[in-house]
Amino acid sequence: MSSSKHHDHKRCVTSALENAAAICSSRGLRLTPLRRQILELVWHSHRPLGAYSLMEMLAEHSGRKLVAPPTVYRTLDFLVEHGLIHRVHTLNAFVGCSHPAGPHSDVLFICRECQTASEVHSPQVYKAIHICAAEQQFKVVQQMLEVVGICAGCAARKP
Amino acid sequence: MSSSKHHDHKRCVTSALENAAAICSSRGLRLTPLRRQILELVWHSHRPLGAYSLMEMLAEHSGRKLVAPPTVYRTLDFLVEHGLIHRVHTLNAFVGCSHPAGPHSDVLFICRECQTASEVHSPQVYKAIHICAAEQQFKVVQQMLEVVGICAGCAARKP
DNA sequence: CCACGTTATGTTATTATATAACATTGGCAA
DNA sequence: TTGCCAATGTTATATAATAACATAACGTGG
Ligand SMILES: [Zn+2]
Ligand SMILES: [Zn+2]
Ligand SMILES: [Zn+2]
Ligand SMILES: [Zn+2]
Numbered sequence: 001m002s003s004s005k006h007h008d009h010k011r012c013v014t015s016a017l018e019n020a021a022a023i024c025s026s027r028g029l030r031l032t033p034l035r036r037q038i039l040e041l042v043w044h045s046h047r048p049l050g051a052y053s054l055m056e057m058l059a060e061h062s063g064r065k066l067v068a069p070p071t072v073y074r075t076l077d078f079l080v081e082h083g084l085i086h087r088v089h090t091l092n093a094f095v096g097c098s099h100p101a102g103p104h105s106d107v108l109f110i111c112r113e114c115q116t117a118s119e120v121h122s123p124q125v126y127k128a129i130h131i132c133a134a135e136q137q138f139k140v141v142q143q144m145l146e147v148v149g150i151c152a153g154c155a156a157r158k159p
Numbered sequence: 160m161s162s163s164k165h166h167d168h169k170r171c172v173t174s175a176l177e178n179a180a181a182i183c184s185s186r187g188l189r190l191t192p193l194r195r196q197i198l199e200l201v202w203h204s205h206r207p208l209g210a211y212s213l214m215e216m217l218a219e220h221s222g223r224k225l226v227a228p229p230t231v232y233r234t235l236d237f238l239v240e241h242g243l244i245h246r247v248h249t250l251n252a253f254v255g256c257s258h259p260a261g262p263h264s265d266v267l268f269i270c271r272e273c274q275t276a277s278e279v280h281s282p283q284v285y286k287a288i289h290i291c292a293a294e295q296q297f298k299v300v301q302q303m304l305e306v307v308g309i310c311a312g313c314a315a316r317k318p
Numbered sequence: 319c320c321a322c323g324t325t326a327t328g329t330t331a332t333t334a335t336a337t338a339a340c341a342t343t344g345g346c347a348a
Numbered sequence: 349t350t351g352c353c354a355a356t357g358t359t360a361t362a363t364a365a366t367a368a369c370a371t372a373a374c375g376t377g378g
Binding site for chain 4: 030034035068074078
């Protein structure tokens with residue numbers, strides 16, 4: 001559990017669940033038990049998790065009978081659609097969004113050693129991308145830039 | 160065949176094949192018939208193609224017997240490894256690299272209407288990403304930023 | 319030329335990821 | 349309550365990727 005950086009990860013989880021509840025409430029969305037459980041599992045750590053891992057974890061942790069893939073994917077789709085989690089294409093996986101209320105124009109730094117994915121909001125990158133897009137007359141619809149490399153923690157451990 | 164922008168696509172293909180031959184030659188790599196054929200098929204258009212589509216196209220176009228997935232993936236791995244094509248994670252697909260000799264720090268604009276993927280080299284974006292990474296003490300290993308949206312051509316067609 | 323090590327390709331089977339199509343349930347409001 | 353709609357369940361299948369091992373092609377020293 002938790003990421004490479006030592007921190008009180010329970011706070012991440014409770015905060016994520018509280019945010020989700022608030023957002024769903026304010027938007028008239030239903031944060032059902034299944035959605036809540038899967039969101040909590042996605043937040044198990046800062047490592048993106050695949051749909052099938054989540055399926056298995058759900059069966060183990062919640063006592064619930066093994067749900068089938070469509071159920072998990074539908075729930076993940078819901079969470080992605082409303083910005084509570086992000087899909088990580090590089091890993092075919094999902095990770096919790098660290099600022100679900102915001103505009104979601106971020107860079108996701110993915111460590112190829114420890115798989116930790118950290119989301120960084122960078123107006124500079126955002127601006128540069130949009131300038132570049134404008135030059136191509138390209139209209140950006142969805143933006144989650146995935147950058148693969150080595151995180152600070154892993155770089156320190158492996159000198 | 161070809162992309163949304165009208166252009167002499169045959170030139171794209173011949174140029175890509177010539178570049179590949181030169182690069183392989185200079186690096187002591189073997190551009191075997193299979194590799195050459197698959198590279199040519201990837202360059203069939205500017206739309207990224209999946210491995211299985213390439214398999215089928217290979218069987219149709221080259222008269223060759225249907226090759227199995229591992230063969231295609233190995234060949235694609237070779238082409239990716241040496242920068243002749245790019246893997247497009249957003250689409251689980253592959254697209255030809257438009258400047259295979261370069262440093263490959265680019266933005267790939269993917270049109271969700273016509274699937275055309277156009278690679279743009281932007282020092283500004285590159286710089287912004289690396290500044291952002293440096294702030295996180297994150298060491299970038301691999302960078303191909305995929306941005307999904309609507310290309311100029313499709314925007315013009317659908318007002 | 320041959321024998322040999324290396325690289326490339328072939329083959330079979332399996333794993334991993336994702337969706338289609340339809341059935342059932344549960345909340346909620348007329 | 350009845351009836352709708354959203355959510356979840358179920359079954360089957362599509363799509364993407366790899367493991368493990370077999371054979372073929374290439375080049376190099378003898
Ligand atoms: Zn945390
Ligand atoms: Zn790491
Ligand atoms: Zn072209
Ligand atoms: Zn387009």
